[in-house]
Amino acid sequence: MFSHAMIHYLSWKCRFRDFLEGKGQIAEVEVVSHKDCDLGRWLYSEGLAEYAALPAMHDLERAHAELHLTAKKIFDLKKSGKDLAARQEFLTLEVNCMKVFILLTELAAKIG
Amino acid sequence: MRSRAAAQTLGNAGFSDVHSLEGGMKAWDGLVAEGIPEAGMAYFLGAERPEELIGLSWLLEDGSGIFYSELAKVFPEVERQVFEMLEQAEGRHKDSLFGLYQDIFGKVPDEHFPGSVLRDMPRERVMEGGMSVAEALQWTRDKDFSDVLELCLSLETNSYDLYIKMRRVVDDERAIRVFSSLAEEEKQHLKRLTAILDERLSV
Numbered sequence: 001m002f003s004h005a006m007i008h009y010l011s012w013k014c015r016f017r018d019f020l021e022g023k024g025q026i027a028e029v030e031v032v033s034h035k036d037c038d039l040g041r042w043l044y045s046e047g048l049a050e051y052a053a054l055p056a057m058h059d060l061e062r063a064h065a066e067l068h069l070t071a072k073k074i075f076d077l078k079k080s081g082k083d084l085a086a087r088q089e090f091l092t093l094e095v096n097c098m099k100v101f102i103l104l105t106e107l108a109a110k111i112g
Numbered sequence: 113m114r115s116r117a118a119a120q121t122l123g124n125a126g127f128s129d130v131h132s133l134e135g136g137m138k139a140w141d142g143l144v145a146e147g148i149p150e151a152g153m154a155y156f157l158g159a160e161r162p163e164e165l166i167g168l169s170w171l172l173e174d175g176s177g178i179f180y181s182e183l184a185k186v187f188p189e190v191e192r193q194v195f196e197m198l199e200q201a202e203g204r205h206k207d208s209l210f211g212l213y214q215d216i217f218g219k220v221p222d223e224h225f226p227g228s229v230l231r232d233m234p235r236e237r238v239m240e241g242g243m244s245v246a247e248a249l250q251w252t253r254d255k256d257f258s259d260v261l262e263l264c265l266s267l268e269t270n271s272y273d274l275y276i277k278m279r280r281v282v283d284d285e286r287a288i289r290v291f292s293s294l295a296e297e298e299k300q301h302l303k304r305l306t307a308i309l310d311e312r313l314s315v
Contacts, residue, residue, distance in 0.1 A: 002269055003266050007241070007263075007266045097262070098258070098313050101265055102313075108302070109302055109303075
């Protein structure tokens with residue numbers, strides 16, 4: 001269900017933000033890989049195969065991979081002690097997340 | 113994990129064969145994540161009969177109306193209008209569901225509706241997505257408009273999905289019409305919310 005993916009990402013984004021603000025922890029594996037998160041596992045096992053005909057699905061794949069690239073960059077900045085730069089880069093992640101949200105909504109409306 | 117149980121109940125209610133992504137989403141390990149209210153709880157009601165589907169839908173619309181009404185109180189003017197629009201829409205949906213109940217059963221729902229038609233009423237107020245209204249409001253307290261908007265988008269998507277499923281499991285033509293109409297309205301909300309999110313992307 002796309003709504004589940006949306007709630008998952010909203011929660012993930014907020015936990016990641018809390019982590020950057022020193023208010024919590026998040027596992028590195030949850031952040032860096034676009035193939036190992038829940039959405040990634042579904043996309044690369046059945047999602048892309050089943051809905052390959054939908055251009056939005058490929059847009060989602062790209063936006064999702066981009067989101068995790070940004071997330072990895074932020075995580076690396078944080079690890080190397082560049083907290084301010086990490087928080088600034090988080091603005092890019094916000095935009096990445098919005099794009100993923102919009103695509104998930106479009107797909108939900110098409111496939112539903 | 114509660115969401116797994118919820119998914120099972122959803123299947124028991126006859127939804128599994130109509131959920132286009134259910135099979136493909138086996139990889140999901142549920143949507144439970146720390147820090148956000150869990151969705152799906154309301155499906156524990158295991159609604160199957162038409163009156164249960166109507167009651168469950170009404171219950172979720174009612175909870176969502178309250179959620180949006182509370183959000184409208186805390187956000188400034190322009191953002192408040194979004195929540196007011198959603199609150200009014202939930203009110204209209206409740207009216208549609210009330211009308212559907214009268215059409216099918218030839219009587220006005222009793223004063224205990226929807227509790228009188230549901231096998232099990234949740235102990236707390238729930239809304240679209242099956243979330244607790246109180247927990248969701250609590251979650252929004254330290255969040256900005258974009259976060260809350262994304263939550264609303266998730267909930268409306270969940271609601272759209274639910275009405276599509278309901279439309280497919282009911283036999284009554286009137287119910288099919290109403291659930292189709294509700295699904296279409298949720299789709300319009302999604303378009304509206306997506307457009308707002310899009311605007312924020314271009315800022």
